[in-house]
Amino acid sequence: MTTSKILFNINGQLQSVGDQAVNLVDDRGLAYGHGLFETTFLTQSTVPLLDRHLSRLIQDSQLMGISVANDDIAHYLEVFLETLSAQAITSGIVKIILTAGSGGRGYAMPAKIIPTLIYSYTPMPENVAHQREQGIDIRLCRHLLGTGSSLAGVKHLNRLDQVMARSEWSHNRYQEGLMFTEAGDVIEATSANIFVKTQDGKWLTPDLDQSGVSGVMRGLLIEEVFPACDIKVSIKAINRDTLLGAQQVLLCNSIRGILRVNSVYSVDDQLLKTLPLDQQSLMLSEKLIELYPQYQ
Amino acid sequence: MTTSKILFNINGQLQSVGDQAVNLVDDRGLAYGHGLFETTFLTQSTVPLLDRHLSRLIQDSQLMGISVANDDIAHYLEVFLETLSAQAITSGIVKIILTAGSGGRGYAMPAKIIPTLIYSYTPMPENVAHQREQGIDIRLCRHLLGTGSSLAGVKHLNRLDQVMARSEWSHNRYQEGLMFTEAGDVIEATSANIFVKTQDGKWLTPDLDQSGVSGVMRGLLIEEVFPACDIKVSIKAINRDTLLGAQQVLLCNSIRGILRVNSVYSVDDQLLKTLPLDQQSLMLSEKLIELYPQYQ
Numbered sequence: 228m229t230t231s232k233i234l235f236n237i238n239g240q241l242q243s244v245g246d247q248a249v250n251l252v253d254d255r256g257l258a259y260g261h262g263l264f265e266t267t268f269l270t271q272s273t274v275p276l277l278d279r280h281l282s283r284l285i286q287d288s289q290l291m292g293i294s295v296a297n298d299d300i301a302h303y304l305e306v307f308l309e310t311l312s313a314q315a316i317t318s319g320i321v322k323i324i325l326t327a328g329s330g331g332r333g334y335a336m337p338a339k340i341i342p343t344l345i346y347s348y349t350p351m352p353e354n355v356a357h358q359r360e361q362g363i364d365i366r367l368c369r370h371l372l373g374t375g376s377s378l379a380g381v382k383h384l385n386r387l388d389q390v391m392a393r394s395e396w397s398h399n400r401y402q403e404g405l406m407f408t409e410a411g412d413v414i415e416a417t418s419a420n421i422f423v424k425t426q427d428g429k430w431l432t433p434d435l436d437q438s439g440v441s442g443v444m445r446g447l448l449i450e451e452v453f454p455a456c457d458i459k460v461s462i463k464a465i466n467r468d469t470l471l472g473a474q475q476v477l478l479c480n481s482i483r484g485i486l487r488v489n490s491v492y493s494v495d496d497q498l499l500k501t502l503p504l505d506q507q508s509l510m511l512s513e514k515l516i517e518l519y520p521q522y523q
Numbered sequence: 524m525t526t527s528k529i530l531f532n533i534n535g536q537l538q539s540v541g542d543q544a545v546n547l548v549d550d551r552g553l554a555y556g557h558g559l560f561e562t563t564f565l566t567q568s569t570v571p572l573l574d575r576h577l578s579r580l581i582q583d584s585q586l587m588g589i590s591v592a593n594d595d596i597a598h599y600l601e602v603f604l605e606t607l608s609a610q611a612i613t614s615g616i617v618k619i620i621l622t623a624g625s626g627g628r629g630y631a632m633p634a635k636i637i638p639t640l641i642y643s644y645t646p647m648p649e650n651v652a653h654q655r656e657q658g659i660d661i662r663l664c665r666h667l668l669g670t671g672s673s674l675a676g677v678k679h680l681n682r683l684d685q686v687m688a689r690s691e692w693s694h695n696r697y698q699e700g701l702m703f704t705e706a707g708d709v710i711e712a713t714s715a716n717i718f719v720k721t722q723d724g725k726w727l728t729p730d731l732d733q734s735g736v737s738g739v740m741r742g743l744l745i746e747e748v749f750p751a752c753d754i755k756v757s758i759k760a761i762n763r764d765t766l767l768g769a770q771q772v773l774l775c776n777s778i779r780g781i782l783r784v785n786s787v788y789s790v791d792d793q794l795l796k797t798l799p800l801d802q803q804s805l806m807l808s809e810k811l812i813e814l815y816p817q818y819q
Binding site for chain 1: 530532537546547548549550551552553554555556557560587588620622628629630631632641643645648666667668669670671672673674679680681682683684685686687688689690693704705713714
């Protein structure tokens with residue numbers, strides 16, 4: 228028996244599960260962003276990196292005082308995927324939101340937290356296959372990431388920094404924007420992590436202990452894909468000079484896989500850098516597909 | 524005619540207004556905290572600092588790409604207060620949440636934002652009158668405030684820092700907790716701003732251009748109450764030493780008015796400081812009540 232409020236959302240159409248009341252109006256997710264989310268890649272009715280998504284969600288939820296049974300999350304995801312499958316929906320994006328549920332007066336947590344679990348479906352963006360093959364153009368963002376929160380790295384619901392950065396352009400010329408700290412270090416793209424091959428051939432990805440979101444695909448690259456290619460990767464701060472001197476820049480997330488960056492533009496649309504195709508980047512992309520053919 | 528989705532929430536009981544569909548499941552307020560809120564003090568069926576609340580809400584909403592008619596917000600508040608009044612509810616806390624509404628794929632804003640407006644009522648905490656008279660005991664919080672966001676000062680829905688700090692104690696011994704930056708400056712309490720009278724008799728309140736929430740009561744104190752008492756107050760960073768050397772510490776918000784701090788405890792419950800009653804603190808509290816008798 229579940230102790231969570233469960234909601235299904237398919238393309239904005241709400242479906243409540245069982246006889247749960249549909250009321251998010253005093254949910255702590257809405258009031259304070261007191262919750263987390265996972266954006267997962269649905270393909271052939273399965274989610275490739277599900278174990279990584281679920282273990283991150285469970286682990287990070289505890290940091291926020293939200294206690295939820297792993298079985299609950301997995302069980303209702305299964306029910307949701309069956310619901311989608313019955314509607315002939317087999318691929319797209321499945322988002323899981325987990326919040327601290329209703330109530331509590333003010334910021335103090337209620338004595339008993341009854342979490343809310345929301346499963347949402349949206350179709351896959353049309354251009355992902357093209358981006359994976361051809362690479363993308365990106366820009367630098369003006370909006371800075373805050374630093375110094377003890378929740379750095381966690382994929383929580385406080386995502387105004389990303390919203391503000393993403394609002395800096397509205398055309399299709401750029402497929403991502405890079406976000407920096409006030410100190411001038413690049414941390415991530417608005418919805419992707421970054422890997423950089425420096426001028427002297429070293430692969431780096433930023434440390435996320437002060438800022439940013441520690442993505443599931445980032446973890447996979449560090450732990451499986453780089454080692455499988457026998458390429459060393461270090462977790463280290465990357466400043467603007469290192470970025471702009473780089474031989475290669477890769478972005479990654481669990482929806483889009485690995486995306487090679489072709490060119491980098493400034494906040495005022497000046498071309499800062501073009502990056503020719505590199506054998507190691509190709510090797511990493513091919514290795515990901517070899518290990519997880521869903522990212523073809 | 525309104526272009527917003529309007530919801531009323533009275534003690535967790537949801538009431539939709541007109542024929543608006545009650546669906547917050549894909550609201551950007553929930554997904555990203557893309558929105559703002561005002562916590563206002565309802566007394567004798569009116570909100571004392573309403574103009575300040577509304578002008579802050581309107582001004583800050585524009586920073587987030589949310590465009591909403593001032594008249595809409597004020598009109599539906601009026602309707603909500605009538606709804607409360609019809610239920611013989613004349614005092615308590617009325618919270619207004621304004622979000623960027625449904626949808627948009629990912630962080631990018633939808634082409635057309637239809638804002639969501641939620642008006643919520645909860646009763647007044649019982650101990651406020653006592654706190655105003657007797658003062659409060661507070662502690663320092665371990666959880667740090669991030670710095671460097673361009674939305675510093677804005678009362679937006681990304682409030683995990685406050686939630687985390689407030690979760691550091693669950694008993695009634697402390698009525699507030701002070702929050703610091705990594706650099707060691709005190710910024711605010713979890714749900715109140717701070718004013719400090721230093722060892723050499725100068726009144727200070729922290730600069731909020733890097734962190735924190737610029738409260739309506741803080742504005743009132745700086746612009747009306749301190750000048751009416753002929754006491755100078757400066758906006759300036761306050762580090763831990765200045766705080767612990769202070770003659771007086773006051774906290775304030777629009778619900779609780781001015782609260783005098785009697786004692787300050789460390790993160791591990793050690794008494795750091797007791798603060799004897801001071802004539803200027805008394806004068807400020809009395810002046811607030813003279814100007815706004817609702818804070819009696």
